[in-house]
Amino acid sequence: MRVAIIGLGLIGGSIALGLKQANPEINIVGVTPRQETIDEALSRQAIDEGTTDLCRGVADADIVFLCPPLNLIVPTLKKIAQSLKSGAIVTDVGSSKTEIVAQAAKVTPQEVHFIGGHPLAGKEQTKFAAAEANLFQNRVWVLTPTAKTSRPATIILTQLIKLLEARVIEMKTDEHDIAVAGISHTPLAIAAALVNSVAAEKKSQANMKQLAASGFRDTTRVASGDPELGRDMFTTNKKAVLKTLANFKKSLTQLETAIKKGNTTKIKQLLAQAKKFRDEVYV
């Protein structure tokens, strides 16, 4: 089996390392614009060969993982579409799915299978240097086949991803997007806004920096992620993000009103409710 991985950052690099670790027989070609990254990937034995040429990279591939920056997934797919071999399975790792899957349906040749994907395994670092073979172990990896997607193709892709020890689950694209907006994109918006609101307080900024302890560190951790990735999340998943942001603001206003009124019963009830739900999620 020949696998092409386009983009050798954290995710693409970890897929390469993980597949090689699981089965060295899999032939992996890494495709990335930077020769340095290819050399790095070769020296860590993540790939068997590398190329900076997209079309040459995917020409004989049975399976293609699209792992470029989020906003380049569809443009990259457009570029390789005519070079894919018949029967090839193409998947991506973008964190929003509705727009990507709809666009992919338009540009993918009929004899090629596109299946949207999203491994939930982020880190602050996004480069190949941070890649690790076990990144996806026990992590959820969403696939979003549509009614038109070939079932055998989905099964083959699922088997391959399971080599990475990820937990593959299937979802509809819109269900995926609203869920990810709620648990990933909106938390990022909130974390960034919280940091910016502290930074805007020129007078107490120094004190806040001094007092910032583990609570602030954890609440804002995702704000240290890549701004371009965040921008692309908010752009490609705009509709769902705006919906979950509105829901969040409603919940916040409810708590704020209780604080304003000094309604201690209501404050405690809202906090207890949040604690209960969260403790259920992270047992």
Add this chain to the structure above:
Amino acid sequence: MRVAIIGLGLIGGSIALGLKQANPEINIVGVTPRQETIDEALSRQAIDEGTTDLCRGVADADIVFLCPPLNLIVPTLKKIAQSLKSGAIVTDVGSSKTEIVAQAAKVTPQEVHFIGGHPLAGKEQTKFAAAEANLFQNRVWVLTPTAKTSRPATIILTQLIKLLEARVIEMKTDEHDIAVAGISHTPLAIAAALVNSVAAEKKSQANMKQLAASGFRDTTRVASGDPELGRDMFTTNKKAVLKTLANFKKSLTQLETAIKKGNTTKIKQLLAQAKKFRDEVYV
């Protein structure tokens, strides 16, 4: 030196364990309503003696740490005020200071020194079982002496706290409160509201639970804290919390507007700005 610690939860218990570890000569009396906790503290050698009687507990103490639940700090101080010996130094560990310090000034006898305090060392667990001798190591411990506070008393208290290896810093009560509202109380409000907004989405709740990864876990961690402590933070630090919450909402609206407009330049700028500030705080 005889130290009385009122309230043997996470903070009071850790003070006892830490002082004993630093200097076993310090005589420590633990005061708490539950005999079981006294027995537990005695068996871990955190205290030399224990009592459920507030006034007896503080009678001969040179230094008193008030570590009851936040909303009971002032009521407890009122109860012990007349039993304190002349020259005694009393401090508290409450996470808001303006109201407590103002009330303390009213009820503390003239020959007793009250100095507001706040160690920034929270955990989700709040009971004695979670207490540890090193809880305050390298953590900030704020003291809020006022213009009227005896300097020698502040120095004695500072020396004692330094035995716990905490970094003691002094602040004005209102400066402390706005800073803590920004980096601790408002993050709690946000985390709780975020969890509640996810929990309110009956349709996608199950998907969200399934996809929730490390980002959501960290952003919402503080929402798993004690609801009563949270309630008391929002009650005793109401004014500052409402101010920092308003600032946060302004920052969030700015980002939300950029997302709505699809203004990618602005989105990236706001995210980059947040990343820069946060990376400065947590180098």
